[in-house]
Amino acid sequence: MTDLSTTSKNELNMPLVGFGTYQLSTEEAEFSVAEALKAGYRQIDSAEGYNNEKGTGNAIKNSGIAREEIFLTTKLFPGNTQWGVQEKTYESTIVTLKNQLKELQVDYVDLYLIHAPLATLRLEQWKALIELKKQGLTKHIGVSNYNEEAINEILDAGLEKPELNQIEFHPLCAQSDLTQYLKENGIARTAYSSLAPLSTWRTAEGQGGEVLADKKEDAQSTLKEIANQLNVSEAKLLLRWGLQNGYSVLTRSSKPERIKANIDLFDFSIPDNQMQQLNQLNQNQAFAWAANGLNPMESAPDLK
Numbered sequence: 495m496t497d498l499s500t501t502s503k504n505e506l507n508m509p510l511v512g513f514g515t516y517q518l519s520t521e522e523a524e525f526s527v528a529e530a531l532k533a534g535y536r537q538i539d540s541a542e543g544y545n546n547e548k549g550t551g552n553a554i555k556n557s558g559i560a561r562e563e564i565f566l567t568t569k570l571f572p573g574n575t576q577w578g579v580q581e582k583t584y585e586s587t588i589v590t591l592k593n594q595l596k597e598l599q600v601d602y603v604d605l606y607l608i609h610a611p612l613a614t615l616r617l618e619q620w621k622a623l624i625e626l627k628k629q630g631l632t633k634h635i636g637v638s639n640y641n642e643e644a645i646n647e648i649l650d651a652g653l654e655k656p657e658l659n660q661i662e663f664h665p666l667c668a669q670s671d672l673t674q675y676l677k678e679n680g681i682a683r684t685a686y687s688s689l690a691p692l693s694t695w696r697t698a699e700g701q702g703g704e705v706l707a708d709k710k711e712d713a714q715s716t717l718k719e720i721a722n723q724l725n726v727s728e729a730k731l732l733l734r735w736g737l738q739n740g741y742s743v744l745t746r747s748s749k750p751e752r753i754k755a756n757i758d759l760f761d762f763s764i765p766d767n768q769m770q771q772l773n774q775l776n777q778n779q780a781f782a783w784a785a786n787g788l789n790p791m792e793s794a795p796d797l798k
Contacts, residue, residue, distance in 0.1 A: 572611070588785075644797060645659070
């Protein structure tokens with residue numbers, strides 16, 4: 495996957511570099527998505543659980559960019575009884591996307607995902623996603639934070655296969671077996687939290703980046719060394735690593751200069767020997783949900 499360009503797309507016709515909106519307020523989402531669209535991003539990633547879709551929708555509406563030029567992803571929060579959040583039923587899943595479309599101010603999304611396999615009703619939710627696709631309210635359907643067992647549950651039920659799985663993916667959390675499984679089953683892959691190995695990741699108060707920070711320290715000197723050798727930022731190095739592993743990648747910032755910099759990933763490539771160095775950093779350590787005391791990929795109820 496080294497022969498990449500700004501026009502490269504994955505199997506879903508999704509641009510390979512997307513802009514995410516996690517931990518942005520409604521106002522920040524509106525500003526940042528507007529800046530991202532100006533910078534050339536055409537993949538935008540949102541979610542019910544981010545509570546900012548109105549801002550994302552405002553930015554898209556006011557951008558002047560044709561709707562069909564933007565690949566828009568959003569996610570269903572499935573509910574979680576352990577958190578006291580009611581699980582979505584088939585019917586409430588249908589209603590949820592319709593409400594999200596109103597917030598986003600669009601007629602359809604390009605990709606709708608179940609955010610994590612946290613509900614006992616996840617097969618019911620998946621059937622609803624299949625129906626939403628039939629109705630044209632989403633072009634593609636997929637999952638996020640699903641491991642092999644959770645995907646096999648769908649396949650064993652004889653239901654339509656997820657088209658994409660969005661997971662935490664970076665050199666410290668390479669999920670090699672799952673990646674191979676997804677490839678073998680023709681399921682596209684998106685990486686989130688690509689920048690988790692950095693000391694600068696989620697450093698604002700309340701963002702949780704300090705949790706498990708000690709697990710990253712040994713790898714950071716290697717990242718810095720390789721980035722210096724290639725004359726790129728460590729952020730670009732990590733994002734490019736994801737691309738060369740066959741993933742689309744998400745980046746997020748509220749700073750225009752970083753928004754512009756992080757889409758520019760196609761004027762260099764990581765040589766094989768340095769890819770191998772980065773691959774050897776793998777700890778299978780998840781960081782993204784650690785501040786919540788949870789690994790969503792290991793938390794599906796009743797999944798054996």
